[in-house]
Each structure stands twice: as structure tokens, then as C-alpha cells.
Amino acid sequence: MGTVKIDDVRKSYGALEVLHGIDIDIADGEFVILVGPSGCGKSTLLRMIAGLEEISSGQIRIGGKVVNDLHPKERDIAMVFQSYALYPHMTVAKNMGFSLKLARTSPAEIDRRVRAAAQILGLENLLDRYPRALSGGQRQRVAMGRAIVRDPQVFLFDEPLSNLDAQLRVAMRTEIKALHQRLTTTIIYVTHDQIEAMTMADRIVVMNGGNIEQIGTPLELYDEPANTFVARFIGSPS
Ligand code: ADP
Ligand code: MG
Numbered sequence: 552m553g554t555v556k557i558d559d560v561r562k563s564y565g566a567l568e569v570l571h572g573i574d575i576d577i578a579d580g581e582f583v584i585l586v587g588p589s590g591c592g593k594s595t596l597l598r599m600i601a602g603l604e605e606i607s608s609g610q611i612r613i614g615g616k617v618v619n620d621l622h623p624k625e626r627d628i629a630m631v632f633q634s635y636a637l638y639p640h641m642t643v644a645k646n647m648g649f650s651l652k653l654a655r656t657s658p659a660e661i662d663r664r665v666r667a668a669a670q671i672l673g674l675e676n677l678l679d680r681y682p683r684a685l686s687g688g689q690r691q692r693v694a695m696g697r698a699i700v701r702d703p704q705v706f707l708f709d710e711p712l713s714n715l716d717a718q719l720r721v722a723m724r725t726e727i728k729a730l731h732q733r734l735t736t737t738i739i740y741v742t743h744d745q746i747e748a749m750t751m752a753d754r755i756v757v758m759n760g761g762n763i764e765q766i767g768t769p770l771e772l773y774d775e776p777a778n779t780f781v782a783r784f785i786g787s788p789s
Pocket of ligand 2: 593595
């Protein structure tokens with residue numbers, strides 16, 4: 552189950568606290584977007600959910616299980632980063648299957664999962680290509696394919712579209728939405744782009760300076776922003 556429960560989570564770097572008691576309750580299958588200005592703590596929170604960063608206090612549960620002390624590999628998650636360096640010397644298929652190979656999955660199972668993910672992403676005809684022969688959008692799809700083959704309950708995205716040009720970014724939003732509908736998994740997605748948040752999310756978490764200003768559906772934030780920060784950020788007239 553892809554529920555994620557974040558309970559009074561704090562993070563300090565040395566004496567500096569950068570996240571001040573974060574509470575978020577995410578339902579199985581929900582598409583939740585963390586949005587807020589640069590430096591507000593979005594990536595730190597996502598990295599703590601992934602297990603790439605230790606939490607200073609509080610509790611994170613994924614699928615009902617406390618994961619505070621679990622290694623990233625022991626968590627039912629896969630992460631797609633902003634800088635999705637593909638292995639240049641490996642084909643698309645090899646790039647997508649590599650983490651499974653490291654996990655000693657059988658070659659037949661790797662092949663099956665890579666083909667299934669390629670079909671979902673429209674990469675069937677590109678499996679033998681090398682990254683240098685792919686467009687930006689195709690590369691981004693391969694990066695998502697690497698996450699999909701692992702079949703996680705929860706996908707974590709950190710600004711996956713910020714390196715793409717504006718036109719491609721809009722197209723990829725639609726693709727990621729469609730992907731969410733097909734996979735029926737939970738997605739937690741970080742962006743500083745409020746349009747991306749408003750068009751893609753089931754619910755939006757508006758962050759500012761290590762705190763949550765408001766959590767709500769795009770419509771709720773637009774109609775009833777909790778304060779002027781949210782109103783300005785979302786761009787609603789108030
Ligand atoms: P966002 O992703 O919203 O732009 P981050 O989560 O990257 O913000 O950063 C939140 C705050 O934590 C920032 O003030 C940043 O400078 C600080 N920070 C992030 N990582 C570290 C680190 N490894 N050491 C010290 N400070 C950090
Ligand atoms: Mg960030």
C-alpha cells in the first residue's frame with residue numbers, strides 16, 4: 552500500500568533547523584505535489600522520505616511501516632531526479648534494467664519488466680538505442696522507466712522537468728498524469744512551478760521556510776488560500 556504518513560518531522564543541519572515539524576498524510580494512490588520557493592525544504596523532505604537523508608526527529612511511515620531506520624532499498628519507493636544522468640555506454644534497455652541487475656533479478660524477469668515499462672512509456676522501439684541518440688523527452692522517459700521497472704508503491708519526483716524546454720515541459724506534465732493513472736501508485740512530486748502543481752496534483756502542499764502554509768486541492772488553494780503567502784504564490788486574486 553502506498554500510504555505515506557509524515558509525523559512532526561524535523562531536520563537540522565548543525566544548529567540550523569531547516570524543517571520545523573512537518574505533518575502530511577498521503578493516501579494510497581494520491582498525487583501530491585510539494586511546492587514552494589527555492590530553499591524552503593522540499594528536496595530535503597523528499598530525500599528523507601526516500602531515506603537518502605536522516606531525519607532529526609519525528610516519524611515517517613510508508614505503507615504503515617515506520618521507515619526511519621530503513622535503508623532506501625528497504626523502502627517501497629523509487630525516485631526520479633532532476634539531473635537524470637543516464638549511463639552513456641548502455642542501451643535504453645540496459646539503462647532501465649540496471650538497478651534490477653544489481654538486485655540480482657533474473658535476466659528473464661528483467662527483460663519482462665523492461666518491456667512492460669517501455670510499453671507504458673512508448674519506448675518499445677528505442678530499447679536498443681544509446682542515450683546520445685535520444686531527444687530530451689525520450690531521455691526523461693528512460694529516467695522514469697528506470698523507476699517504473701522497480702514496481703514501487705510510491706514514486707518520488709524531484710523537479711523532473713526543470714531541465715526541459717517549456718514546450719516539452721507542458722507535454723511531459725500530461726504524460727506523467729497519464730502515467731499516474733495507469734500505474735495507480737502514489738506520487739510525491741516536488742516543483743517550484745505553481746502551474747505544474749495546479750495542473751497535476753490531487754493535493755498540493757505549499758511550503759515556505761521549512762513550514763507548511765497550507766495543504767489542499769488546487770481548487771481549495773485557489774478559492775480559499777489560507778494566507779497572503781499562499782494567495783501570492785498560487786496567484787489567485789485576493
Ligand atoms: P528546496 O528543495 O525547497 O529548494 P532544500 O531542501 O534543498 O530546498 O534546502 C532547504 C534548506 O536546507 C536550504 O536552506 C538549504 O541551504 C539547506 N540545506 C540543504 N541541504 C543541506 C546540507 N547538506 N547542509 C546544510 N544545509 C543544507
Ligand atoms: Mg530542491
